[in-house]
Amino acid sequence: MAGLVSRLYRGEVNVDFVGRQKLWYSLSAFLLVISVAGLIVNGLNLGVEFKGGSVFSFKAPSATIEQVRGTIQEAGAHQVIVQTTNNGWRVTTESLPEQEVTAVQNAVTKRFGGDVTLQVIGGSWGGQVADKAVIGLIVFMLAIILYLTMAFEWKMALAAIVALIHDLVITAGVYAWSGFEVTPATLLGFLTILGYSLYDAVVVFDMIKEVTAKLGTTSKVTYTQAANDALNHTLIRSLNTTLVAILPVAAILFIGTTLFGAGTLKDLSLALFVGMIVGTYSSLCVATPLLVTLKEREPRYRKIAERLAATGGAGAKTEGAKAARQTVTAGAAKAAAADDKRKKK
């Protein structure tokens, strides 16, 4: 283990990410199927903000927040948001059926005395807010495809978007199965993942682009090998970044919720935690293999692959990977030297 860490540190790892694409595709397909199944079977546990709910108002000057929350939860409500107003208490719950409404009212009256008024409210995040968010997402994806097509090429854009959808579906699946509440905070967590997932893919693709740009007809490596090499090259960065980003989130998820109980924090940090792990995984194991599959169909890369297969035989792959490193580093050095020259001028 220590050996692996130190090799990681020195950037000497060479994991065959691309070559194992069947494994990754199967794993992802499995996760996606489970997630979609969860979404169909369980659905998402949408919060009051989306679906609307019941608002109970009553006066109970001597009660504490915990007492109020406890009383109403015991009466059968699951989502309980307690607020104080200048008029007493205001408790928002999910839409309750009539008998549970009565149960809540009775419980409150019994415990604190006084009348309980009920108001049925619509979702403050329902309707237009949700619709516009969806429209925004679609436009955003189109804008990103356009941008990545310009900055890189359309195949990279496509691969990045597929990885993004992959991440979002799996994260949503985790919510469906865990039954965690989907609140506006969770939704915003999803949006964060969306940014993070793309960000990660872009950094990886940038390196792939740099490395594969040097492939010519006489190259000793295929596109697949070069891409895999680029992946290994950024592996340290990917792992470091994920670790740095995920440490605070993990702290909030595990420490925050054990010490301070469930709530918005838990709902939000779970989305981020899962999303970041899946996001890193998908950049390495979904987006890149997909890109490679697309690129290997291009005649010029297919020619390289055919030529190497004919000459190198079975050993071509590992030999090729070594050669790739050499090409890469040599190429990088050349580029750097050019930069130096420019600087001096």
Add this chain to the structure above:
Amino acid sequence: MLLVLLALILAMGGVMLLNKALTPEYGLDLAGGTTVTLQPITPDGSDPSEESLNLAVNIIRDRVNGSGISDAEVAIAGDNIVISVPGVGQEEVVKLVGTTAELRFRQVLAIGAGAPTPPGEMSTQAPTPSASPTATGGQGTPAPKPSATAPKPSETAAPSPTGSPAGRGLSSALTDPSPAASAQPGKGATPSAQARQNGTQNGTGAARQGKGATPSAAPSSPAPSTSATPSAQATPPAEESVAGIDLGGIDEAVLKEFQALDCSKKDRGQGAQDEPNKQFAGCSDDGSVKYILDKAAVTGTAIDSAEAGQEPSTGEWLVQLSFKGQGPEQWTKVTTTAYNSQEPRTQVAMVLDGVVISAPVIQEPITGGRAQISGGFTLETATELANQLKYGALPLKFEKGSIDEVSSTLGADQLRGGLIAGAIGLALVVVYSMLYYRGLGVVSVLSLAVATILTYQSVVLLGHFAGFRLSLPHIIGLIVSIGITADSFIVYFERIRDEMKEGRRTLRAAVEVAWVRARRTILIADAVMFIAAVVLYFLAVGGVAGFAFAMGLTTLIDIVVVFMFTKPFVALLARLKFFAKGHPLSGLDAERMSVQPVAGPKTVSQEA
């Protein structure tokens, strides 16, 4: 660079101190706020349609949260609309969101004094409408000036002595906004109009009482010939036109309504119930004048944009409008008609929610589809009216229901928990950076500190000046963004190490070469984040827009930190022996990077 950054931080800190804004403004979930319930009123008392309620919710949301970053929420509750605004003491919000803002432009057909006024009182203050007992300052206008019966021939910004919107004028923004155009008194002309009215009409009690005022109005009128005088005396043609008053074209029913109308009553506004296709009898918003108005010539739906602005020469606040669709054409038509008419039909009234807020005399046909409402506004009232007009009229009239101050939806424990956990997480990041990057870890920790300071300052300043409200998701988002900031210099450090591995250049050279390549990666990746933020900010509404705003903000801060701090700082460190010689603790030592002194590439391929 470092000094520029330092100056930036100090400047922002200075602004914070000057404005005594040291803590961020918190959102609904963290700070609580004010909840307002609005009850829709329909003309026939029936339930409002779901469609109109939804439309109203959207318009109210825009009005209360136009910039999208104030974390306000609007929801339907039964037939009511519940608005939650962060922060307490937000009662003015009620006014902002509850007003229907149905704006119509109607040509004036006839004018009368707003209220039955005791003749004695009238004579002391005549002839200005300020004699009306209900005259209020309304719209934050200046206090009445009793001596204002003396005409000020050229002073234009000062409205009629009541300080009421009577002095508001309307002029084309494209034509020379000379004082004359906007200062021609709208309602200031009332007494003489009243006189004309009486001359041809043996009217109601109100009219008869108004008659008593007329003689006193005339003698005190110095009747200057210039039309620029704001006071009522400024209409010399009054006496000539008495005979020429034309009641033709006025609907009988509306005339009766007009005669019965008493503008001194509290509830003189007719709400949104003024039918655009019918003539209308209404009061000015200070109640001093009443009008018979023609069918609506232009309606608020034709407004393309509305902005608060300042008259360049006088500094007076006004609301500038531009029309769209049929609007410009209709506007040209009504101003042309008015221009070619006799007094008082030269006036075009602007009716907001059934109340005449201004009725300027049209000096010339206004083409170009722009108009401005001026007079007696402050920055706040002009902005308020502009926002109401810009976001459209509510399809329903509302009655203000209960106003509650509510506490935060999250317990204080949640916020504290989040902050503590976040702090622990950050501490872990610091520990990890120091272990992994050694000397360079100092750079990353300092970079994070700079990023944190900049973020905090931005959030505070935006909260103070732009109404940005920090909610729990924002805080978590900011913590996550630290990861993204960290990534920027991880990318950079790895590039430096790549360069060093090749072993053929000094650290100082490597720092520069690596920067060129890392910069491109950082910019492309940050551009993706920024596109996400911009698209979501402009297309989404409510909390999503607010979150997108925070996301865009942190992306910009990331770029600022990397360009202005991390890179210059690393370049600075590279000059130090400690780093340049690859000290074991510097994070750049040869051994840890497995760089053999001879040749980098060869070594790598052997080990691979």
